[in-house]
């Protein structure tokens with residue numbers, strides 16, 4: 551019998567579809583009977599989505615500008631592989 | 637595979653990088669540096685990590701002609717960062733310390749009784765969706781705070797997997813961890829965020 555604690559332990563694997571089909575089935579059975587775990591899985595999934603939305607694409611401009619400077623500096627003395635040398 | 641109907645935008649960018657186009661570099665720096673920083677942060681503190689990423693871009697200028705496109709530009713760049721970090725750690729004799737032993741967060745584990753049922757079940761359904769999050773500055777700020785408080789290893793694994801959408805194999809490769817350890821890192825990090833959002837929703841406090 552899968553207990554709530556066991557389910558919480560493998561909840562991320564369930565969300566990401568990383569469980570074996572037997573494990574997956576026992577999670578589904580448990581979720582049908584257990585309201586608390588349904589809420590937990592829903593909230594853990596929502597947390598994952600929030601994280602994704604929050605952390606994608608918010609670059610620090612100051613950091614980017616420092617890289618641009620380093621790159622520009624390095625490109626000045628750079629020669630393409632087959633380029634003409636003078 | 638047949639002939640390509642559309643030009644591949646990443647292929648175009650790579651061609652321009654190989655030609656040393658500074659505008660292509662600017663574009664690539666913006667696109668890929670956040671992910672590269674996430675990789676470096678797995679290994680070291682923030683300012684050293686930023687330094688490594690800067691150094692790596694200079695390396696890229698000389699190495700890009702060797703890039704054959706088998707792994708995708710993002711994965712290639714992330715490997716360069718990981719290798720540089722590992723070399724740096726090797727030379728300073730530092731090790732990345734990580735605890736992979738427990739997959740359940742201790743605070744969450746305390747909420748079950750001896751028979752394994754919920755003692756303190758989750759009370760509410762989260763009403764914030766990922767879309768409305770961006771409009772809630774307080775929650776967004778709280779998330780920032782808690783993400784920066786995560787152990788480096790958890791945060792990097794989380795960033796690479798969720799935000800930069802690497803496949804598990806790539807994350808394991810780049811961070812030099814096993815697949816099961818990655819699962820633990822991801823799960824631990826998500827539980828932390830879950831606990832944070834729950835507290836925020838119940839108390840309005842971060």
Ligand SMILES: [Zn+2]
Pocket residue numbers: 553554557580584585586587
């Ligand atoms: Zn349950």
